[in-house]
Amino acid sequence: MDRNQMQMHRQIANIRKSLFDQEYLDEQFIQLEELQDNSNPNFVEEVVTLFYRDSARFLYNLDQALEKRPLDFSKLDSLMHQFKGSSSSIGAKKVKIECTHFRDYCNARNAEGCKRTFQHVKKEYTTLKKKLEAYFQMSRQTGPVERACRPR
């Protein structure tokens, strides 16, 4: 491949690495990458897309539930539990961490804490989405990337 492509590949690799280093993604993402093969060349992107599409409903429901007075903590907890489970599927590390915080506040029946943390959840969720979108786009432009390798 020419120098340009090599550069692109390196860039993509760096982006990918930083996603791990900054803890946006965890081991699960690598699992997905390892599942990608010739029969499913875009597996990872498909999964991520599916995740973002499906999980939107949780955020919507959580938003709704947080508007109610008084707050139904067990319902909030249940919704967040499901959302967390879903987030774990793509290895959304930071998102998961915020989910855990949220659930802690739920258990403590701390309404303010819940609302605040929920904002964090949404922020991480959206940030990750953008980063991944950029990452996939670049990958597609560059062509097949090297085999997944664990971040050092």
Added chain:
Amino acid sequence: MTEGINGFSSPRADVFPAGLRVLVVDDDPTWLKILEKMLKKCSYEVTTCALAIEALDLLRERKDGFDIVISDVNMPDMDGFKLLEHVGLEMDLPVIMMSVDGETSRVMRGVQHGACDYLLKPIRMKELRNIWQHVYRKKIHEVRDTESHESLESLEEILMMRNVSEQSDDGYLLCGGDMTPGKKRKDAEHKYDDKDFGDHSSVKKARVVWTVDLHQKFVKAVNHIGFEKVGPKKILDLMNVPWLTRENVASHLQKYRLYLTRLQKDDLKTSSSGIKHPDFSPRDAAGDRTDHIKMQQNEAVNSYRAPSNLLLQNANSRIHEVDLKGTASLQTIEPKKVLTGFAAKSHMASSSNIGISHSFGSTQYSTYNTVLPTQYSWSEGFTEIQFKQERNPQFQVENGFADLGLPTLQQHNQVNLQPVQSIANGLFSKERDKQAKSSSGTKSSFGSYSVPSQNLMPSFQPPDPSFQPPDPSFQLPDPVTSSTWSLKDDHSLEQTSINNLELSAFWLQGQHCSSTNLDMQNKVPECNDPEFIAEVPSNLYDALRFDYEYEYPSDSLEYPVVGQGLFIV
């Protein structure tokens, strides 16, 4: 995949575990996609499902179409645990639970409900690679238990065997009842013809779970026809259970006859003492078989008598009425089988276990223990079963509560303990038959189910290997801790346990404690779910409908029979 007669694929035994047929149930589409891909990478044959009900339909539709089920705990239409129980009861398949929640209580519930493993999300590929062990383990157990000819064949045949169950030809091979040798032979041959070893998918008989309800129908039919004139066809017609086959009934009838014969013999032998036998000392498994058999016989008789109420009386009277024909052969052949079943339950834990460990073949002989609870101690099962009230006191006593020095066993106490006990029991794998010795009722700290623990073991489906301490006696202390939890349970437990205890004749066949759906009606037990584990949803237990059925997750063994003369296999 090789296509079977019905067009469903069968596992390729020659390359096991490749081709393992997995059903994945998860409402999260992302996870469903990932799991599907992971399982395919393991060379498994994957079917996905987003709804529990859909999964059950699929399983029912393709009775032998799957080897193992993996399900998420949180499903929108049905609680994962409930699904788990249904699958265990109806299809007798190993079920793996998944969840992002790894709380001990949740995991424990999974085990209680019969899960053979509990995976935490995110799930790694390597965890999925090994799920075939659960399928294999189950097969091995079945083989060991049934001692059918098929099971003694090569491993491949075992793996291909869909129904290594009590439906095996054992019943046909044994002399008993009024079956003429000629007829027997014919049936046996016919049965073998059906079992086409080469074509593993040909035998699609699902394991029939003889629930209390079903058995009652059976008994009613038998009594209506008249025991002398009874025949499988007539019974089947009278019972009017569409999915039941003549073969099912014939096999069940065989066992029933043997049971009655045994009861009759016992009846003549001993006088009712109404004793509780909480402390069956561990038998020396090393003793010779005959001795064991005798012991079992005695025990069986005793235990049979012990719960004076109810059920036994009915059975007794019935026995007297019945004029059993030549069962001479029973003596020689049956005893082990019969006794095994009998011994298995309740206090006879030790003896029963011994029986079991001797692998008397079909464990299908129901133990006519009156003290069923032990078996049902399968946590939830307990609560669901609607036993007659009277049972409780007896049960309590029998369960060796006395041993605990708790003379005034309150039902609540008992209740509390039971679930725990069952949990503990659940932890014991069936493999621990050897434990029979240690299991005397006294040992179990809970008292009530000590016996059950022994009995339970077989019934539990192969629990997570990590749960199986090799030394039986060693396990007993464990339940203690768990039992303490139960003490905190609320009254609902109490109620449920009572209900459970009341279950007079229930016979669980199959491996899981859970309400069986074989019987179309699902009676929701009145008991509330015991909240001995924090998050038990209130409707969970309702779904369990233990009514009378309590199944032991053991693949083999006998199913407890509550004395009422109900014989459920």
